[in-house]
Amino acid sequence: MTATTAATTATTMVLAEKVHKSFGHVEVLKGIDLEVGNGEVVCLLGPSGSGKSTFLRCINHLERIDGGRLSVDGELIGYRQNGDKLYEMHEREVAAQRRGIGMVFQRFNLFPHMTALENVMEAPVQVRKEAKASARVRSLELLERVGLGDKAGNYPAQLSGGQQQRVAIARALAMKPKLMLFDEPTSALDPELVGEVLDVMKDLAAEGMTMIVVTHEIGFAREVADTVVFMDGGVVVEAGKPSDVIGNPQHPRTQAFLSKVL
C-alpha cells in the first residue's frame, strides 16, 4: 500500500516505513508506509480521527513516533542511527532538522504580539542569524508574494483569517524549506476566504515545492495533488493519482467517505 511515485521523481523527500504512534493505549497510527518524491504534492484525505494530522506532525517531530522509520531528505527524523541502535536526538538537533521543514497550522498560530512582517522575520533572524536588514527585505518580498505587501505593519488581530493564514505561509517559507506541511490550512476559515489561501498553495505547488497537505478540500486535491492518500483508522487505505482515488475509488471505505463529502 505504498504510494510510490518513484517512477516520475528522481529523489525521495519523505520516506515513512511502518510508522506507529500511540497516545497512551490508543494506537493512532498503525503502520503508515508512504513515499513522497522531491517536488511532489501529496494530499492526505480521510475522516477526522483517521490519524492524518498526527502523521503530518510526526514528519517534523512535533509528535514522536513509537515504531517504524521516518526520514526526510534521507535523514531520520528525531533519531540518530548508529549500527542498529537508535539514539534520541537532542532538542537542538531536532530544532535544526525542523528548519528545513515548513509547517502551516489549522489555527494559523501567528505570534499575536508581532506584526505580520515581524512574524515572517522572526525565524530567519533568530534561527538562521540572518542580518535584520536583509531578512526584512526578503520577508517583505514573501509578504508581497502572498499578496500582503501592504499589510506588513499589521498585527494578526487586524487581519482576516485568510490573510493570517497567508502570513503563516510566508512565515514558513522564510526559512527556505525543502518541504512544506499543511495541517488543514483552510478548515478554520470562512468559506469565502478559502480560495485566497488555496491560490497561494497552488502557486507554491506550481513552483515545484514538495508539499504534504492534510485537507478536506477535495477540489484542491483533485486539481493540485500528484498523489492522493486516503487514510482511515490509522492506516493508508488507498493511495494513487487523484483521478484514481477520487475519480474511481476501489476501497469501499474510500467510496463511502467520498460519497459523503463530494
Next chain:
Amino acid sequence: MSAVVSAAPAASRPELITAVPVRRTGQWISAAVVVAIVALLVWSVATNENLQWSVVGDYLFDGSILRGAVTTIQLTVLSMVIGVVLGVVLAVMRLSANPVLSVVSNAYLWLFRGTPVLVQVVIWFNLALIFPTLGFGSFSVETNSVITTFGAALLALALNEAAYMAEVVRGGILSVDRGQTEAAHALGLTGSQTMRRIVLPQAMRVIVPPTGNELVTMLKTTSLVAVIGGTEMFGVAQAIGARDFTTFPMLIVACFWYLAMTSVLSYAQSKLERRFARGTQAGIANTPGTLQRLLGSRLPARTATPGGTR
C-alpha cells in the same frame, strides 16, 4: 448599570424608553446609617486626648520618618526586582521537562511558601549563629559583615517573594496557547528561544496585574523587618514611640504613610490593568464607580463617563 446609549442616528429607530427607575429606598437608608456610624467613630477618635494628635502632626513629616519611608521603598523595590527575576527562573524550571530542574523548583516553593515570612526574616538575621563565617577554602568573610539588618531583610523578602512570583509567572506561561509553542518549534526555534521570544511576552498580559498586587503586599510586608531592628518606616516609628511613650500617635503616622504609598500603587495598578485589558474585553472600561452605582438608579440613561459625578 451604566446603559450605554448608542450614538447611531435614531432616524428609523423607535423612541428611547424613559421610565421611572426602581426606587431603592433601602440603599439610601443604609447609606445614612453607615455615614452616621463613621461620623461617630471619626468624632470619638478626633477628640480623643490619648491619641496626642499634636504628636502625630509633629512627626508626620519628621526627617527620620521620611528616611524610614525611603528605606521602605528601597527594600520594596529591590525585593520585588530580585523576586520577579528569580520567580521567572523558578517558573520556567518548574515547567521544564528536566526532572532535576522541576524538583528543585518544587522544593524551593515548598520551603519558602510553607514557612512564615516573619520566621524567614528572623532566620536570615540570625544566620551568624550557625554560620559565623561565609565562604569556602581560604576565602571567607564574617557573616555579619555581609548580612546586615538590611541585607537579611532583603534576602528574606526577596527569596520569599520569588516563590510567590514563580506561581504568578507559571500561571501566565500556562495561559499562552500551546499552538504558539508548536509554531515556534516548527520554525526551528529552540526551547529557550521559544520561551524568551514567543511565550513570555504573551504571558505578560496575565502576569502584570497580580504582580501589582504582590508589589502592594510587599510594601506592607516590609514592616515585619521592624522585629530585627530595621530602620524602615515602621521600625523607626516604633522606636520613636517607645522612646517618647507615644506608641499610638506613631502608629497613626506609619499608617498614614503606608496608606499614601499603597494608594499611589493601587491607582497605578488600575491604570496599568486598564491598559492591558484594552482590546480584550470591553467590560473594564465601563465598570461604574461606587458613586455612580449608588446614584445610578436615580440617573436617567446616559453614556458612561469614567468617574462620572453629578
